[in-house]
Amino acid sequence: MGFINSLKINRIFLIYLVFILLMSTPHYISCMNSCMLSIITTLLSPFYYTHFHSQKSNSPGSSCVSMKSDQSVDTSKTFKGRHTSTDLSTFRSNLMKKFECLYEGTSKQGNPTLLNEIYTELYITESESGEINNEHEVRQIETHSRRAATEETPITCNDIFRPLPGQDKAIRTVLTKGVAGIGKTVSVQKLILDWAEGKENQDVQLIFPLPFREINLMKDKTLSLSDLLHVFYPETKEMDISSDEYKVLFIFDGLDECRLSLDFQSDVRLCDVSESASVDMLLTNLIVGNLLPSALIWITSRPAAADLVPSECVHRVTEVRGFNDPQKEEYFKKRISDQSLADIIISHLKSSRSLFIMCHIPVFCWISATVLEKMLSEAESGEIPKTLTQMYTHFLILQTNIKQEKDYEKTVKDEDMILKLGKLAFQQLVKGNLIFYEEDLRECGIEETEASVYSGLCTQIFREELGLNHGKVFCFVHLSIQEHLAALYAHLSLMKKNRNVFITLSSSPLKHLKKALNVSLSELHQIAVRKALKSKNGHLDLFLRFLLGLSLESSQTLLRELLTQTGSCSYNKEETVEYLKQKIKRNHSPERSINLFHCLNELGDDSLIQEIQDYLKSGKIRETKLSSSQWSALVYVLLTSEQKMDVFKLKLFIGSQNTADEVLQKLLPVVKESKLVQLMDCGVTYEGCAALASALKSNPSHIRNMNLSLNKVGASGVKLLSDGLKDPHCKLEKLR
Structure with a gap:
């Protein structure tokens, strides 16, 4: 210890000696900047590096340290400016400390979990577009759950800026969309941590995470991009990010939470990082590419806000689909140490189709694990939750x-x-x-x-x-x-x-x-x-x-x-059930009726569903004249089936009571979700072609193969189909 102290004193003495020698030189002023700063920096940097890391290891906040954080990180690349490579090392270290732990549903007051210990790879795909999706997010999850995983090529979060095989395009701006709690922010966290630990994307020298929920707090400020970064990351004050020589990544997490007026039609053009403007102007100019055109941009958003950034500003759209079925099981086995208990929980969730579908959302997996682990491990009295309402009410009681x-x-x-x-x-x-x-x-x-x-x-x-x-x-x-x-x-x-x-x-x-x-x-x-x-x-x-x-x-x-007092009120459940059935009967949109069937399920009424399932099992569905309510129930049953929506065979539903055109119109939501639509020799006419054209134009469109042979659709039907094929959303590859 005495040796280290004497070493520090000797270094300080050497710095002082150099300063005196320079002061005694006639041209000391001219050589101050080049000579003195260089020598002092050289003498100080090892001392600073040793001192910084000894402080880091002894700090009270370092109890949650990644097991891989001590590996070497290449910090040899420096930026134009007065700082040394130590500045970049400090920046990486700060990001590592901030992002290495996962606070699953808790504030940072609780016991954190190392991200690398619990992280389960999410299913991310390249999406068609960043257009808005008007369905409720749970409906979107239910739709994705039925889609075969072979339809798209998965992309890991660390590869979102890399072209897929066969693609030849430069990717500067990526928009990643996904429903709330699906794992967008955790994907951001994983990319940052892997970079900070020196594992991935080492061609990038700086990553600036700028969540919209924090940028919102500065919406009334006027400042430059450099000033904005200095507010969020003071350790970068000596870094010059304006040079095209260096690769910088900006991450804007949570576009749906943005409360700034992002006007991409504005004539205000900013090209200098030192030029002051409103925060919304800084962001729009950065995304458009007026500011730092060589910088990479990653934006995450819920689907409802995905169109806030114009499509011409986005080079790739990806979508976080959450967990597929194997990843769901992997999560519970990582999350719950008792593997036999984990298997019991997985089996229970699989027994309820609506709950298992919701497990595509990682946050719902965490809620379910929290509730079921306590209820099943401690043999608590009471019914094990089988519906969403029961699960969330148990969770609220637990909290x-x-x-x-x-x-x-x-x-x-x-x-x-x-x-x-x-x-x-x-x-x-x-x-x-x-x-x-x-x-x-x-x-x-x-x-x-x-x-x-x-x-x-x-x-x-x-x-x-x-x-x-x-x-x-x-x-x-x-x-x-x-x-x-x-x-x-x-x-x-x-x-x-x-x-x-x-x-x-x-x-x-x-x-x-x-x-x-x-x-x-x-x-x-x-x-x-x-x-x-x-x-x-x-x-x-x-x-x-x-x-x-x-x-x-x-x-x-x-x-x-x-609650000690819940109040009381007269209630006739059958009155609500009947009202829901009347709405299903009168509602012309089968998609909108699907949620009403979920509501009937919450109320414990499955009479309509049971009727349809009986018809399907007995094979009498073709010979039955279905009411509008029963058609909607059939759509619900087919769309919530455990089977992937790959093939739709029209002949399974056509009989003496149902024409081909009627079936196509009534089961259009099912047709839209199918990959192969088999319609050969079914008697499809003009009205059926109108439904098929609508399916081809849907966004997104999933039909890849359609067999319409031996149907007399006529010239007008062909015209309708041609219009559908011309639509930019149509992805049909084969038509007979």
Whole structure:
């Protein structure tokens, strides 16, 4: 130790000696910049490097260190400027410490898990486009679950900038889309960690993660791109990123959370990283390529916001599909140490098709593992969850039990917290927001200190994050948790206060007071069904499932564990069931009816589904005159089948009661999802061609092979098919 101290003193003495010698030289001023700085830097850098790493290893925050973080990283490349290679080493080290741990559904107060220990490779594919998808995200997951994995070529997160075999194109900007909780942010984290550890993408010298939820906090600022980076990453102040000689990657995570006005039609053109402008102008010019045209750009987004960036600015669109079936099992075996228990949990989830489909979403896997591991390992009483509502209600109870075990803030009542968080969840769900700021919380009567308490007590439900710019951001751990709490708020508002949450009293209190009060639970359900069906993007679909599921007696029993008073209200379940069936009968869109069947499932009514399954098993489906409700049920059964949608054979459904054209029109959602459409000698005419043309134009289009031989479609039918083939979304490869 004494030797090290003397070494440090000797270095300081040498630096001082060099300084005196230079000062005594007549031309000391001219050689200060070149000579003195060079010698001092050379003398200091080993001392700094040793000192930095000794501090790092002894710091209290270094308990979660990657086992591979001590491997050598090539930092020989330096940037134009006054810094040394140590600056880049510091930058890499800081990113490594920030991204090496995974906080699965928790804030950073809990026990983290090393990302490399639990990371399960996600299924990522190259997508057709970045166009908007108007289906509810759970519906998108259900659609993807039926698609054969052989249709697309998978891409790992580290390869998203590399062309696929046979592709010859330069990729500068990548847009990665995926539903909430599917693994977009974890993919970003994995790429950054692998780079920081020196494993992948070492041709990139700098990676700047800039999440939109943190950039939002600077939306009113005017500054240069260099200044923006210095705010987020102060250690880069001496780095010159403007040279085309160096490769830089910017990562903008969460485009759907952006609250800036991204105007890509603006005439404002920025080409200098030192030129000041609004933050939204900086981002648009960077994405377009006016600023740092050689920089790589990676943007992630939920599908509903994917079109905020014009397609001409994007060179590749990828889609995170979450876990395929083998990856689901791999996750549970990694997540649960008791392998026999993991097998039991996997078997239980497979027994419920709706739950196993949801396991495509990694966050849902985590929720299911959390609930089922505790219930099955401790032999707790009560029914094992078989529906989404049951699973999420058990999860909420589990989290409030954890809250009660904490030693602080015992004055916070579960009822108050759940109602306030539920109000926030409902109001923001209606607006389409997943992240919230302090002004959003104040609108719901939640003060900043109160929000901090809630996030501390329920870290796996509601989360507070401190941005790099020291602003606070709040969010629910996942959209589905927000939807469940929103439904619980709507249910409890009626049961406890006899109030209909869909009526806003502030706009016209006297006019709406009667409608807002004295509403039965069945009436509330009917209002919610109508609201969900009118939604263009289905954003209330899962909320509706939860709302109906909460009305069951089994849910009421669970809620009594959660709340001292749940209220009471007269309720006739059969009235709601009949209303759903009437809507299915009258609804002209089979796609929109699918969620209503999920709602019937939550209510425990499978009568329509059972009828169709009996017809299919007995082979009588061809000879049965199906009602509109039964056609919708047939679509639901076929689309939720465990079998992959590869081949659609029209003859299986044509009989004395059903014509080819009628079947094609009624089963169009099934046709759209099929890869091979077999229609040979079925009697398809002009009306059937209209349905087929619609399927060919669908976005995305999955039909690759269609056999229409021995059908008299006529010239008009051929014209319709030709229009479908000309559509840019059509991917048909073979037509007979």
